[in-house]
Amino acid sequence: MANKKIIKNKKIAKLTIADNSYEFPIYSSTEGESVIDISRLHSEANIFTYDPGFTSTASCESKITYIDGENGILRYRGYDIEDLAKKSDFIEVVNLLIYGDLPNKEQLKKYRRLISRHTLLHEQIINFFQGFRRDAHPMAMMVGVMGALSSFYQDTLDISDSHQRQEATRRIVAKSATIGAMAYKYSIGQSFVSPKNNLSFSENFLHMCFSNTAEEYKISPILSKAMDTIFILHADHEQNASTSTVRLAGSSGANPFACIAAGVSSLWGPAHGGANQAALEMLEEIGSTKNINKYIKKAKNKKDPFKLMGFGHRVYKNYDPRAKILKGICQKVLKHVGIKNDPILKLAMTLEKIALKDKYFIEKRLYPNVDFYSGIILRAIGFPPEMFTVIFAISRTAGWTAQWTEMIEDPIQKIGRPRQLYTGNKSLKYGTIRSKKNTR
Numbered sequence: 001m002a003n004k005k006i007i008k009n010k011k012i013a014k015l016t017i018a019d020n021s022y023e024f025p026i027y028s029s030t031e032g033e034s035v036i037d038i039s040r041l042h043s044e045a046n047i048f049t050y051d052p053g054f055t056s057t058a059s060c061e062s063k064i065t066y067i068d069g070e071n072g073i074l075r076y077r078g079y080d081i082e083d084l085a086k087k088s089d090f091i092e093v094v095n096l097l098i099y100g101d102l103p104n105k106e107q108l109k110k111y112r113r114l115i116s117r118h119t120l121l122h123e124q125i126i127n128f129f130q131g132f133r134r135d136a137h138p139m140a141m142m143v144g145v146m147g148a149l150s151s152f153y154q155d156t157l158d159i160s161d162s163h164q165r166q167e168a169t170r171r172i173v174a175k176s177a178t179i180g181a182m183a184y185k186y187s188i189g190q191s192f193v194s195p196k197n198n199l200s201f202s203e204n205f206l207h208m209c210f211s212n213t214a215e216e217y218k219i220s221p222i223l224s225k226a227m228d229t230i231f232i233l234h235a236d237h238e239q240n241a242s243t244s245t246v247r248l249a250g251s252s253g254a255n256p257f258a259c260i261a262a263g264v265s266s267l268w269g270p271a272h273g274g275a276n277q278a279a280l281e282m283l284e285e286i287g288s289t290k291n292i293n294k295y296i297k298k299a300k301n302k303k304d305p306f307k308l309m310g311f312g313h314r315v316y317k318n319y320d321p322r323a324k325i326l327k328g329i330c331q332k333v334l335k336h337v338g339i340k341n342d343p344i345l346k347l348a349m350t351l352e353k354i355a356l357k358d359k360y361f362i363e364k365r366l367y368p369n370v371d372f373y374s375g376i377i378l379r380a381i382g383f384p385p386e387m388f389t390v391i392f393a394i395s396r397t398a399g400w401t402a403q404w405t406e407m408i409e410d411p412i413q414k415i416g417r418p419r420q421l422y423t424g425n426k427s428l429k430y431g432t433i434r435s436k437k438n439t440r
Helices: 041-045 081-087 090-099 105-116 123-130 138-151 162-188 201-210 221-233 241-250 256-267 275-286 289-300 321-337 343-357 359-363 370-381 385-408 430-435
Strands: 008-017 020-027 065-068 073-076
Touching: 008 041, 020 041, 073 081, 073 090, 073 321, 081 221, 081 321, 090 105, 090 201, 090 221, 090 385, 105 162, 123 138, 123 162, 138 162, 138 256, 138 385, 162 201, 162 256, 162 385, 201 221, 221 321, 221 370, 221 385, 241 256, 241 385, 256 385, 275 289, 275 343, 275 370, 275 385, 289 343, 321 370, 343 359, 343 370, 370 385
Parallel strands: none
Antiparallel strands: 008 020, 065 073
16 A cells, blocks of 8 residues: 655756756646655755745645645545545445545445444543543543543554554544544533444444433434535545644654544644534524624624634635535435524524625635535534534544555655744843843
């Protein structure tokens, strides 16, 4: 599964600094933009590039996910996301991302069995949850417990052993759902519910979240399909903040549980995985359909700090292919559960209709994105906004483990070491500082 050595094309990039000229090879991708190899830039020209956020820098070679933001394309291992969402399920997609191709029936059956047998957590992990405050954010528990898995499963910490790596990836994916469900149960003050191996991944997650000792949760096929689709659509998204964090942490040789915990931490931010929670909180702030026009005016006012969350996308310029899929799922879910008694869901649907017709939204390309629809669906299923990012993290363990595995097996992989443009003080004398008056 290791990446082959990159093949250079015949094109060369020339960089002229003062009177000196330097040449750097250009590499062609299978699809998308070519890249300039500047790995020798500092050694030859004694200069670095400056790229805040690394938005114009390819930090690695990867065969996992392809995105074309202009045309609304998302592919896992070459397969269109629309086909996977319609024809596949989450565990099959996990297998695809990690191993490189869709499994046959026997391979998939075996993989499902392996995942299901790793859903249980060590009994002592319950003690970890007892140490959290009841009002702690479920993501705080997710970060802590995911990293703590390394202290319980020490037989899968040798990253040089391919068998241990595979076992670790299966444990992470399987146990992430159990951890997420436990975080939810703990936050609402209910006892934990054990997983059931006869259920699918999505069914099992719903079971662990909504069953209790007094009443078995009746799993709706419509809701479990919606849950599975959300998992698939969030499984990977190329080299974003959290995935890059996982790779950067992994480049040091850190164990896989620590690397995934680092990814969970990065995902927590409202600009990343927390965007769907932010979208629902925005709807709660608007409060009623009567206030929509008022808040749209606020959004159009550049001086107003209010932002419409859940609209537009940094990568997808015309439409988000994941949102297109979830819109259809959203309609089915809302019809199934009914929205008459939920003013927030009714508000969301009204806002969607306005956004699709309003000239301002159209010109700014502020279409409802995946966070908008996933938030509505998850609320309709019964999850509070605090759980949205946890569900995102469970989904993304698929991509994170695949990306981590690919990085470990890459023969040209090296420890990450970004550079900086230093703008601080030059060399100062300690005595000079002490002699100055303290103006703070």
